[in-house]
Amino acid sequence: GAGVSQSPSNKVTEKGKDVELRCDPISGHTALYWYRQRLGQGLEFLIYFQGNSAPDKSGLPSDRFSAERTGESVSTLTIQRTQQEDSAVYLCASSFSLHQETQYFGPGTRLLVL
Amino acid sequence: AQTVTQSQPEMSVQEAETVTLSCTYDTSESNYYLFWYKQPPSRQMILVIRQEAYKQQNATENRFSVNFQKAAKSFSLKISDSQLGDTAMYFCAFMKRGNQFYFGTGTSLTVIP
Numbered sequence: 001g002a003g004v005s006q007s008p009s010n011k012v013t014e015k016g017k018d019v020e021l022r023c024d025p026i027s028g029h030t031a032l033y034w035y036r037q038r039l040g041q042g043l044e045f046l047i048y049f050q051g052n053s054a055p056d057k058s059g060l061p062s063d064r065f066s067a068e069r070t071g072e073s074v075s076t077l078t079i080q081r082t083q084q085e086d087s088a089v090y091l092c093a094s095s096f097s098l099h100q101e102t103q104y105f106g107p108g109t110r111l112l113v114l
Numbered sequence: 115a116q117t118v119t120q121s122q123p124e125m126s127v128q129e130a131e132t133v134t135l136s137c138t139y140d141t142s143e144s145n146y147y148l149f150w151y152k153q154p155p156s157r158q159m160i161l162v163i164r165q166e167a168y169k170q171q172n173a174t175e176n177r178f179s180v181n182f183q184k185a186a187k188s189f190s191l192k193i194s195d196s197q198l199g200d201t202a203m204y205f206c207a208f209m210k211r212g213n214q215f216y217f218g219t220g221t222s223l224t225v226i227p
Binding site: 033035041042043044045089091093102103104105106107108110 | 118149151156157158159160161164205207215216217218219220
């Protein structure tokens with residue numbers, strides 16, 4: 001079936017504006033993860049969702065970052081009052097369950113804050 | 115805390131040759147999983163190979179194999195018969211069961227024709 005999809009693929013915004021990034025996981029995958037990847041660096045965990053359980057938000061860098069997920073489908077990552085240091089690629093991944101260790105990644109959204 | 119270290123920021127290899135990418139990690143866990151992911155310029159993260167810590171046998175996937183040394187907390191990736199399509203960033207990752215991934219900073223591999 002289709003892989004993980006993310007939209008938009010690229011987003012340019014002005015400092016101070018809010019942005020919403022979308023992730024569509026693989027159908028049937030109950031676990032969903034968001035990561036941030038700054039230029040030339042590895043992946044930084046942000047948040048994960050597992051079914052209807054409370055999400056693990058321990059990686060969110062500030063209260064400007066929030067994420068929601070509707071059931072076991074689409075997730076949105078919202079960044080309020082964007083700052084230049086928020087510029088990065090935001091990657092979403094899903095797995096069959098929290099205990100299915102292999103994650104499948106989307107192509108990412110490249111965010112540039114001017 | 116779990117940390118993953120990739121000490122080789124950049125590497126290159128001639129086409130058809132073999133190259134080994136190194137990865138070390140630090141954990142107090144006894145049961146965990148290790149992964150190598152590949153990220154080509156397209157940005158798509160692709161799973162290359164995975165290893166369960168409780169398995170002594172090294173994982174192999176076609177031209178890709180790992181050398182897993184649990185006591186040394188080392189997890190290197192060997193790419194045999196390198197191909198131009200292997201050019202990418204390679205990330206080593208650690209995962210405790212039921213938790214998030216911890217990624218290394220990556221190794222940029224260039225395959226030279």
